[in-house]
Amino acid sequence: MSVTTDTNIIGGVAAKFRTCPATGLDIDLAAQRLIKANAVAAIVFLAIGGLFGLLVALTRWPAVHLLSSDMFYLVLTAHGLDVLLVWIIFFEIAVLYFASAILLNCRLAAPRIAWVAFGLMMAGALLANVTVLQGEASVMFTSYVPLKAPPNFYLGLILFAVGALLGCFIFLGTLVIAKEEKTYEGSIPLVTFGALTACIIAVFTIASGAIILIPTWLWSLGYISHIDTVMYKLVWWAMGHSSQQINMAAQVAIWYAIPAILLGAKPLSEKVSRAAFLMYILFLQLASAHHMLVEPGISSEWKVFNTSYAIYLAVLGSMIHGMSIPGAIEAAQRRNGFTNGVFEWLRRAPWANPAWAGMFLSLVMFGFLGGISGVVLGTEQINIMLHNTLYVPGHFHATVVAGTTLAFMAITYLLVPLIFQREIIWPRLAKWQPYLFGLGAAGISLFMMGAGTLGVSRRHWDITFSDATLSFDYPPAAFLMLGLNGMSGILAAIGGGLFVVIIVASVLFGKKVDASNIVAALGPKPQKQMSDAVTSYGSAGTFHLPGTYILVSIFFTAFVLYYFVNWKYLSELWQMG
Amino acid sequence: MALTSPESKIWWNERIGRAELVWITIAFLWGVFMFSMMVWWHLEGNQNLSNEVYRIAPTKFEEKTEAFTEKYTVREEAGMPVAKPEPGAEVYMLSRLWEWWPILELKKGQTYRLHLSSMDWQHGFSLQPVNINIQVHPGLEHVVTLTPTQTGEFSVVCNEFCGVGHHTMVGRIHVVE
Numbered sequence: 001m002s003v004t005t006d007t008n009i010i011g012g013v014a015a016k017f018r019t020c021p022a023t024g025l026d027i028d029l030a031a032q033r034l035i036k037a038n039a040v041a042a043i044v045f046l047a048i049g050g051l052f053g054l055l056v057a058l059t060r061w062p063a064v065h066l067l068s069s070d071m072f073y074l075v076l077t078a079h080g081l082d083v084l085l086v087w088i089i090f091f092e093i094a095v096l097y098f099a100s101a102i103l104l105n106c107r108l109a110a111p112r113i114a115w116v117a118f119g120l121m122m123a124g125a126l127l128a129n130v131t132v133l134q135g136e137a138s139v140m141f142t143s144y145v146p147l148k149a150p151p152n153f154y155l156g157l158i159l160f161a162v163g164a165l166l167g168c169f170i171f172l173g174t175l176v177i178a179k180e181e182k183t184y185e186g187s188i189p190l191v192t193f194g195a196l197t198a199c200i201i202a203v204f205t206i207a208s209g210a211i212i213l214i215p216t217w218l219w220s221l222g223y224i225s226h227i228d229t230v231m232y233k234l235v236w237w238a239m240g241h242s243s244q245q246i247n248m249a250a251q252v253a254i255w256y257a258i259p260a261i262l263l264g265a266k267p268l269s270e271k272v273s274r275a276a277f278l279m280y281i282l283f284l285q286l287a288s289a290h291h292m293l294v295e296p297g298i299s300s301e302w303k304v305f306n307t308s309y310a311i312y313l314a315v316l317g318s319m320i321h322g323m324s325i326p327g328a329i330e331a332a333q334r335r336n337g338f339t340n341g342v343f344e345w346l347r348r349a350p351w352a353n354p355a356w357a358g359m360f361l362s363l364v365m366f367g368f369l370g371g372i373s374g375v376v377l378g379t380e381q382i383n384i385m386l387h388n389t390l391y392v393p394g395h396f397h398a399t400v401v402a403g404t405t406l407a408f409m410a411i412t413y414l415l416v417p418l419i420f421q422r423e424i425i426w427p428r429l430a431k432w433q434p435y436l437f438g439l440g441a442a443g444i445s446l447f448m449m450g451a452g453t454l455g456v457s458r459r460h461w462d463i464t465f466s467d468a469t470l471s472f473d474y475p476p477a478a479f480l481m482l483g484l485n486g487m488s489g490i491l492a493a494i495g496g497g498l499f500v501v502i503i504v505a506s507v508l509f510g511k512k513v514d515a516s517n518i519v520a521a522l523g524p525k526p527q528k529q530m531s532d533a534v535t536s537y538g539s540a541g542t543f544h545l546p547g548t549y550i551l552v553s554i555f556f557t558a559f560v561l562y563y564f565v566n567w568k569y570l571s572e573l574w575q576m577g
Numbered sequence: 578m579a580l581t582s583p584e585s586k587i588w589w590n591e592r593i594g595r596a597e598l599v600w601i602t603i604a605f606l607w608g609v610f611m612f613s614m615m616v617w618w619h620l621e622g623n624q625n626l627s628n629e630v631y632r633i634a635p636t637k638f639e640e641k642t643e644a645f646t647e648k649y650t651v652r653e654e655a656g657m658p659v660a661k662p663e664p665g666a667e668v669y670m671l672s673r674l675w676e677w678w679p680i681l682e683l684k685k686g687q688t689y690r691l692h693l694s695s696m697d698w699q700h701g702f703s704l705q706p707v708n709i710n711i712q713v714h715p716g717l718e719h720v721v722t723l724t725p726t727q728t729g730e731f732s733v734v735c736n737e738f739c740g741v742g743h744h745t746m747v748g749r750i751h752v753v754e
Contacts, residue, residue, distance in 0.1 A: 069741060103580055140738050144699050146715065147740070186586045190579040229699060229714045256579035266578045270588040272597055295712045296630040296693075296719035304615045312608030319604040323597065328579075380615045381624055387710040388701045388736040455708040457701070457736035461744040465734075468745040469655050469676070472705060472732035545596065552600060556607075563611070567618075574707055575623040575688075575724040 015107035021515035022418065022522070030111035031101035035094045035419050037118055038167075039412065040507070042090035043500055045125065046405070049082025050496045057444070057489025062464065062479050064486060069461040073138040076459060080141030081132060084400065085160070085243070086125045091408050092198060092250050093117070093167040098419070099195035099253065100174035106183040109173030113166060120163030128156025140459060142240065145216065145227045154217035158210065161239075165206045168199045190267055190274065191260070194253025197277040202246045204285055208238035230297045234288050241287035247400060248318070249280055251362065251407040255325050258359040258410055262350060262525050265332035268324050276324070279317030283309040293383035300380065307378045315375060322367050322555065327548040334545075336528045342546045353523035354424075358410025358434035365438065366403030369445050372559050373398060382566045385573065388459075391452025398445035401492070406438055409499050416503060417521035422510030424523070430502050437495025443488025451481035626711065629720040638694040638718055642669040646679045654680055654749070667692060670733075670748065672700040672713050674740060677733045677748025685752050688724045701737035704750065710736060725752040 017026040052075045058066040059075075067075060101108040108114060130152075131137045137149035175196065178184060188196070212235040218224045256273070259265035267273045289306030292298055309315060333345030350356045373395040377386050386392065413430065416422050424430050456463055456478050463478065465471050513521045585591060593601075619625055645668070649660040659680040662668050664687035671678050673696035683689055693702055695715040702711040711721065733748035 069744065073738070073741070073743075138741075144737070146698055147738075184582050186582040187588065189581050190583075229716065260579040264578060266584075268597060269591060269593050270583045270585075271591055272593055272601070292712075294626055294710055296714055296717045299628055300619060300625070304612070304619075308608070308612045308615070311612045316601070316604050316608050320597075320601060323600045327596075375611070379611070381618050381622060381626075384624060384626060384710060385708050387712065388703065389708070389710065455703065455705045455734075457703055457734055459738040459743070460734075460736065463744075465745065465747055468747045469657075470680075470732065470747045470749050472734060472747050475706065549596065556603070560607075567614070570624050571622070573624045573709060574704075574726050576709065577623070577625050577627060577722045 017107075020418065021513075022518045025102065025105045027419075028101050028107045030114075031097050031108035032419055034108065034111060034114050034118065035097050035102075035415070038090050038094035038097070039415060039419075041118070041122060041125075042087050042094065042408075043412075043503060045082045045086040045090060046496065047500045048129075049079055049087055050493060050500075052076075052079035052082060054489055054493040055079075057486050059461065060463075060482050061486030061489075062482055065462075070135070070138070072461045073140070073459075074132065074135055077138050077140050078129065078132045081128055082125075083405075084141060085157075086121075088247055088400070088404060088408075089160070089164050089243075090121065090125075092202070092246055093121070093164065094415075095250050095253070095408075095411070096167060096171040096195055096199055097174075098415070099192045100171050100178070102419075103189055103192050104174070104178040104184050106174060106178035106181065109170050109177050114170045117163045117166035117170065120166065121160050122163075124156045124158070124160030124163060126156070127152055127159065131156060142236065143216070144236075145219070145229055145232045148220055151217055151220040154213050154220055158213050158217060161206045161209045161213070164202065168202050168206070171195070171199050187270075190270060191253045191257045193274055194249055194256065194277055197280055198246045198249035198253065200281050201242060201249060201284065205239045205242040205246065208235055208242065212236050212239065230292075230295060233292055233295065234298075237288035237291045238285065241290055242285050244396070244400065244404075245280055245284035245287065245314075247404040248284070249277065251366070251404045252277070252318075252321050252325075254407045254411045255321070255359060255363050256328070258355050258414065259325070259329045259332060261414060261522065262353065262356055263329060263332040263336065265328040268327045268331065272320060273324050276317040276320040279313050279320075283314035283317075286310065286314075290378045290383075293378070293380050294387045303380050307380055307383075312375075315371075318367075318371060322363075322371070323548060323552050325363060326551055327545050330545045330548045333526065336526055338526070342550060346547055348526055350524045350526055352431050353413075353525065354430045354434050355410045355413040355523055357431075358406050358413070358438070361434055361438040362403050362406040362410060365406070365442055365445075366399060367555055368558060369442065369449075370395060370399035370403050372562055373445075373449060375559075376563055376566050379563075379566070382570055384576075385566070385570060386452060388457060389452035390448045390456045390458050393458050394445050394448030394450075394452055397441060397448065402438060402441035402445055406434060406441065409437065410434065412499075412503055414522060416506050416510065417513045417518060420507050420510075421513045422506050423513055423517065423521045424502065425506040425510045426502060427523070429498060433495055433498045433502060435495075437492055437499065440488050440490070440492025440495050444485055444492055447481045447485035447488060451478050451485065454478040454481065456482070627719070627721045631718040631720075632716060633694060633718040635694070635696045635715055638669075638671060638692075639696060641692070642671045642678070645669040650679070651682065657749075659751070662689065665689065670702075671696055672702070672735070672746075672748075673697055675735070675742035675746035677702075677735075677746065680749040680751070682751040682753060683723075683725050685725050685728050685754055688722060691721045691723050693719045693721065698739045699737050700735050700739055700746070703734040703736040705732045705734050707731060712737060725750075728752045728754055 661682040735746035
């Protein structure tokens with residue numbers, strides 16, 4: 001390829017660049033190496049954590065009941081650790097470096113420190129994993145005190161968090177350099193703005209993590225005698241739940257990025273989209289409340305205000321993205337000439353391109369399954385029916401697996417040609433991957449939510465209570481749900497396994513990408529039918545978007561109906577006050 | 578596009594499209610409604626979690642539960658005492674690795690003040706198949722007012738992970754006419 005590797009001296013620091021054949025951007029080779037390292041580490045932990053997830057699903061399938069109880073709780077702890085924390089954060093660091101150094105045409109700040117960050121994260125992840133696999137730390141990912149894990153479990157998490165925090169500062173430093181060296185004009189791009197949102201939330205969550213994990217580590221070492229159980233949960237979830245808002249911001253940034261790359265989509269309104277991101281920064285931090293709605297010792301006033309993210313202002317942010325993203329896509333496709341009927345723009349989208357398919361499935365499933373269930377679950381009184389049932393993992397598998405993980409997979413199909421400079425190997429197989437994984441993830445979410453509605457407990461090895469003195473039978477439908485959940489788990493594992501194999505094989509053996517094949521390497525794109533439209537910026541006024549209005553109306557109707565159905569169920573419960 | 582700087586440098590002065598404004602308004606009002614719903618249910622609804630909580634040493638709570646059980650035991654079931662308190666009584670149930678103790682027998686339509694606490698780790702009071710779930714902490718005595726509206730045999734499953742015996746931790750509440 002045309003590697004115009006030149007040595008630029010900017011700000012007294014030598015950085016080596018190549019020119020991207022697709023965009024003409026200067027790509028800092030140090031940033032490129034770091035993006036590769038973080039993305040590869042992420043995918044390795046996805047593979048490990050995903051395998052643990054399959055074992056969990058197969059154990060909860062009563063007819064299979066694969067693991068012993070000790071192994072089940074061990075594997076469940078490792079599953080949460082590896083996918084909810086390690087895979088996601090490693091990948092987010094890659095996204096942060098991409099959204100700063102690459103999109104802003106800039107060198108990465110302090111690459112050596114970025115390698116230290118990578119080393120710390122890796123060391124922390126390995127230490128925590130080894131401690132869990134040794135069998136003494138089956139305390140679940142949440143490690144609620146007074147359940148106690150060996151000190152190395154907490155130390156591993158602390159090291160990982162410190163590394164991630166350094167990565168955040170590298171991102172912020174890169175923004176400062178780009179501004180200083182004028183590598184872009186005007187404001188930062190929307191995708192970088194989304195990444196900045198993710199980074200700010202990340203700093204908050206990592207600080208919360210440090211505030212709770214460091215004392216807990218000292219407690220585990222014996223230097224502190226007591227950790228308050230309610231306070232632990234409050235601060236731990238300021239890390240645990242708010243870190244999911246890092247995902248939220250990062251995945252929304254990806255939802256904007258992929259249609260921009262493949263379809264040339266522009267945000268309907270920069271102002272609205274950025275304001276929606278701002279709402280995440282301002283209000284998502286209140287999410288600890290979602291885990292404390294049936295907790296003693298916290299007032300209802302506190303619960304109601306915090307669980308609603310200050311009268312649902314952060315939910316408002318997501319609902320805004322929920323319209324502006326399909327709206328941007330519809331506007332772009334109509335500009336590309338797909339103007340027939342209400343849905344030609346959607347029908348003729350590049351469904352054979354795994355980046356597109358993954359992105360759009362992630363958007364729809366996050367909204368319909370994850371978003372709606374999240375608001376319902378987080379309603380103070382309704383939570384009485386759902387707290388700690390399988391509904392909870394059902395909800396967050398819709399957000400983190402069907403939403404975030406699928407979005408991250410989708411962008412990887414573009415990162416491989418753009419950053420690894422390799423073609424995707426086996427494009428036919430890749431075409432099916434997001435559908436397989438998406439279907440599996442949707443099944444996992446729905447069937448766990450179904451089982452949870454029937455009262456089935458989460459983190460529970462044996463719903464037949466065969467070893468218990470007093471017995472209890474869940475309704476037969478619960479067994480059906482868990483069976484279907486197991487099958488969906490297998491489907492998702494096949495889809496996830498395919499992803500890992502395709503990406504690893506592409507990076508190792510894929511055809512080199514250069515100026516001649518970069519466009520093709522990004523996968524199928526819709527052919528423009530005509531290049532008529534004289535579009536001004538902010539195309540909402542230029543185009544009528546009937547398809548988007550219909551999609552948003554369907555979403556809103558589903559939301560309202562499901563919300564009231566749950567209030568009706570609640571009203572039939574025993575009276576309590 | 579979303580990957581490049583905004584085309585208009587003064588992007589914050591652009592007019593917002595009508596469709597977006599309409600949607601933002603609907604979404605905002607829906608949020609206000611959902612918020613009000615929780616507040617309204619506290620005033621008018623019959624299913625709210627009590628805010629009555631006291632700090633208590635686990636040993637002290639154990640003593641109170643034992644005194645309660647001694648006073649009201651009517652029979653044994655699976656080697657465990659069954660306590661049948663009079664309607665309106667203060668009722669105690671403690672959780673420890675790995676049992677809910679004692680078994681309770683309540684009357685349908687009567688209101689009881691149920692005291693919950695843990696002797697050791699956190700546990701999850703999950704009343705099945707009714708599906709009422711309450712977190713139980715050591716050191717905190719949570720007083721929940723409960724009125725059974727059905728008769729039958731109900732189970733209390735632990736739904737907070739509490740170690741290797743977690744899945745054997747089941748308690749019992751009978752509700753009779």
